[in-house]
Amino acid sequence: MPYVNEQSLNITPADRMNDLPTQFFAQLVKKCNARIAEGHDVINLGQGNPDLPTPPHIVASMQAAAANPQYHKYSPFTGYRFLKEAIAHRYKEDYNVDLDPDSEVAILFGGKTGLVELSQILLNPGDVCLVPDPGYPDYWSGVVLSGAEMVMMPLTEANHYLPKYEELKEEELRRAKLMFLNYPNNPTAATADSSFYEKTVQFAREHQIVVASDFAYGAIGFDGNRPISFLETPGAKEVGVEFYTLSKTYNMAGWRVAFALGNKEIIRYINLLQDHMYVSLFGAVQEAAAQALTGPQDSVHALCATYESRRKAMFEALQRIGWQARISQGSFFAWLPVPRPYTSTEFADLLLEKANVVVAPGIGFGTYGEGYVRVGLLAEEARLVEAIERIGALHLF
Numbered sequence: 001m002p003y004v005n006e007q008s009l010n011i012t013p014a015d016r017m018n019d020l021p022t023q024f025f026a027q028l029v030k031k032c033n034a035r036i037a038e039g040h041d042v043i044n045l046g047q048g049n050p051d052l053p054t055p056p057h058i059v060a061s062m063q064a065a066a067a068n069p070q071y072h073k074y075s076p077f078t079g080y081r082f083l084k085e086a087i088a089h090r091y092k093e094d095y096n097v098d099l100d101p102d103s104e105v106a107i108l109f110g111g112k113t114g115l116v117e118l119s120q121i122l123l124n125p126g127d128v129c130l131v132p133d134p135g136y137p138d139y140w141s142g143v144v145l146s147g148a149e150m151v152m153m154p155l156t157e158a159n160h161y162l163p164k165y166e167e168l169k170e171e172e173l174r175r176a177k178l179m180f181l182n183y184p185n186n187p188t189a190a191t192a193d194s195s196f197y198e199k200t201v202q203f204a205r206e207h208q209i210v211v212a213s214d215f216a217y218g219a220i221g222f223d224g225n226r227p228i229s230f231l232e233t234p235g236a237k238e239v240g241v242e243f244y245t246l247s248k249t250y251n252m253a254g255w256r257v258a259f260a261l262g263n264k265e266i267i268r269y270i271n272l273l274q275d276h277m278y279v280s281l282f283g284a285v286q287e288a289a290a291q292a293l294t295g296p297q298d299s300v301h302a303l304c305a306t307y308e309s310r311r312k313a314m315f316e317a318l319q320r321i322g323w324q325a326r327i328s329q330g331s332f333f334a335w336l337p338v339p340r341p342y343t344s345t346e347f348a349d350l351l352l353e354k355a356n357v358v359v360a361p362g363i364g365f366g367t368y369g370e371g372y373v374r375v376g377l378l379a380e381e382a383r384l385v386e387a388i389e390r391i392g393a394l395h396l397f
């Protein structure tokens, strides 16, 4: 009888696994689900998951394409050219930016993947990455996996939630190799203007820092102000890349389609890394994504109008209960100050327990997020208003 050791292996992960930041929002989901399981009518405005479906013409395109045997094979490694042409077409139409589909476009499995990949291709241990605080936590994940160091760039209301480059230290700037920016911004709902991006290109050139512009909410701007793309800035392609996702623009978060666009060298490295990790997305998803980008854009305008009207309803309700806040300029979030004497986590817990409303505590986005909660405009207007009225009934303002 061969000896069989039935004792299981002692699995110890690599150090980088232990270094990963804790998934703050997993905790939030847990608390919310526990409350629902107790039978409460919970209004969940804590997450960033679009609540509306993908437009039907995109779904129909996917349904038809799924039957095409060509797509049942492996896709080309870096994806189909027609999809790269489609995003180049959209950027030309919307931003008057010229992109070469072959050398200036990489197809990604969602923006999140690309953001994490970028740190892997650029950063070594000892390098510095400049990260907005508060900011989207997936930037941290990529930087930590690369072994590099994060230096936070505070975003404050006084600075219109734009980083102040002049406040960064010389020693940090010497080691800085990469910087993440994100406008329209998650979580603060701020937008950036062309003069900020011009300053950014100059700063990046001066200090040899690659700029990663995360344009996930590029389609969502209010009051007639269309958010501008970083790539519209003269010189932008020489210093960086932009990440564009279909998740928010077309309510396609589950489809996992996004792009890195811009600097040829960076695009080449992203494609190289991906050659070692994946074969590109399912061909039918690529065809439907191309349909989304080249077909009618009415759904995008309608979606933006929906968020704008939800924003109006919610800010009017906030006004009625005496909750003063800066109105959102873009994205589908609102960034609301926490009343004294609570921390953002205490306040979020209180709202869940006493009002059955879920909001995201600002501290989950970084130290400078403390003192705020993030609320998603991701429910029907009546539900949004009800959430604010429930909070109003607690008489905290």
Ligand SMILES: Cc1ncc(COP(=O)(O)O)c(C=O)c1O
Binding pocket: 048, 109, 110, 111, 112, 113, 136, 182, 186, 214, 216, 245, 246, 247, 253, 257, 258
């Ligand atoms: C700021 C920001 N960037 C990037 C993403 C990534 O989106 P996806 O991975 O769905 O493309 C999100 C999603 O919530 C986001 O909020």
